[in-house]
Amino acid sequence: MSRPATADIDLSAYLHNLRVAKSLAPGARILAVVKANAYGHGIQTVGKHIAPYVDALGVACLEEAVALRWAGVNQPILLLEGPLSIEEVIEAEQHKLTLNICSEHQISWLEEAHVTAPLTCWLKIDSGMHRLGVPLHNARKAARRLQESSNCRDLEVVCTHFACADEPESPSISTQAEHFLRTAAPLQLPLSMANSATLFNYPQYAKQWIRPGYLLTGNSPLSVKRDPRLKPAMTLRSSVISIREVERGHGVGYGYRWIAQRNSRIATVAIGYGDGYPRSAPDGTPTIVSGTIAPIAGRVSMDMLTIDVTGLDHVDIGSPVTLWGQDMNVNEIADHAGTIGYELLTRVSGRVARNYVS
Numbered sequence: 001m002s003r004p005a006t007a008d009i010d011l012s013a014y015l016h017n018l019r020v021a022k023s024l025a026p027g028a029r030i031l032a033v034v035k036a037n038a039y040g041h042g043i044q045t046v047g048k049h050i051a052p053y054v055d056a057l058g059v060a061c062l063e064e065a066v067a068l069r070w071a072g073v074n075q076p077i078l079l080l081e082g083p084l085s086i087e088e089v090i091e092a093e094q095h096k097l098t099l100n101i102c103s104e105h106q107i108s109w110l111e112e113a114h115v116t117a118p119l120t121c122w123l124k125i126d127s128g129m130h131r132l133g134v135p136l137h138n139a140r141k142a143a144r145r146l147q148e149s150s151n152c153r154d155l156e157v158v159c160t161h162f163a164c165a166d167e168p169e170s171p172s173i174s175t176q177a178e179h180f181l182r183t184a185a186p187l188q189l190p191l192s193m194a195n196s197a198t199l200f201n202y203p204q205y206a207k208q209w210i211r212p213g214y215l216l217t218g219n220s221p222l223s224v225k226r227d228p229r230l231k232p233a234m235t236l237r238s239s240v241i242s243i244r245e246v247e248r249g250h251g252v253g254y255g256y257r258w259i260a261q262r263n264s265r266i267a268t269v270a271i272g273y274g275d276g277y278p279r280s281a282p283d284g285t286p287t288i289v290s291g292t293i294a295p296i297a298g299r300v301s302m303d304m305l306t307i308d309v310t311g312l313d314h315v316d317i318g319s320p321v322t323l324w325g326q327d328m329n330v331n332e333i334a335d336h337a338g339t340i341g342y343e344l345l346t347r348v349s350g351r352v353a354r355n356y357v358s
């Protein structure tokens, strides 16, 4: 017995997308971002599979890095937000992690920590996004402090992050880039500026290290439509567990949001917001049932959702349903639900079994 809500993860698609990322930045080194459980795909399996093909992996927090080490990943791992306490500096050293130093606080923690060996560090500069990073006017001083600290083995990379890279020709990109490059150039260190959207829209800022995450999942960071160069790695599936005729004028599901405009056939699918399918998906959001598009009809519940299969006589109990994947772009579902594909992928819950194919 097993719940039919499953996520098939195609590991070869991940490797294909990695090659696409590399082709957008020839010669650059690649830090593959696998935070948030590798965008819902499973950090240990994905991390272990792609590690031999990347120069480093990037995660949001210590727990994610430790999960990768437990999975047997020996590549450099960058803590993208840096250590959150002096204790985290010590733990990071024990796991041979690289610190992205993002503030003067973090420099002090690094300086004061009693570690057995010095750590490799990146330095993050706030060039205008105003989320993380040392301010532009402190950047050179911060770099000097790191280079003089006996707990810093090597200041390896200087990096920054753009606020509007998903917008083509955003004037803020050139402003941020100018500020960053003017500040970082005298340090004469490798630079890193590019997430997925930057790689597509502003490849001139690929520089020495790229940091793609979402594009490795095979989905476009820019457009609702599928990017033909990429292969979506996750297919979210379930199946029909119940079918009924609903007479014209009758409602379906909580609050009767959907009312049959004709005599209808409604299929109930075993997946819901408890699995990560968005409750905000409106009536009409497409699914694929036995190869045919069928729209959501009625509010998504925790464990189930209902679709209109009127006239689809081949649909029956047990019919397979695809919620998103290669044939149904997650960005499109996200667009219906008023969010982005990133959120849908990272929200696929622990209840959904991941099935890996390579």
Ligand SMILES: *Cc1c(COP(=O)(O)O)cnc(C)c1O
Residues within 6 Å of the ligand: 033, 035, 080, 161, 194, 195, 196, 197, 211, 212, 213, 214, 215, 221
């Ligand atoms: C999440 C993250 C990335 C990856 O961004 P994508 O849009 O998924 O490519 C790169 N750099 C930093 C600092 C991040 O936090």
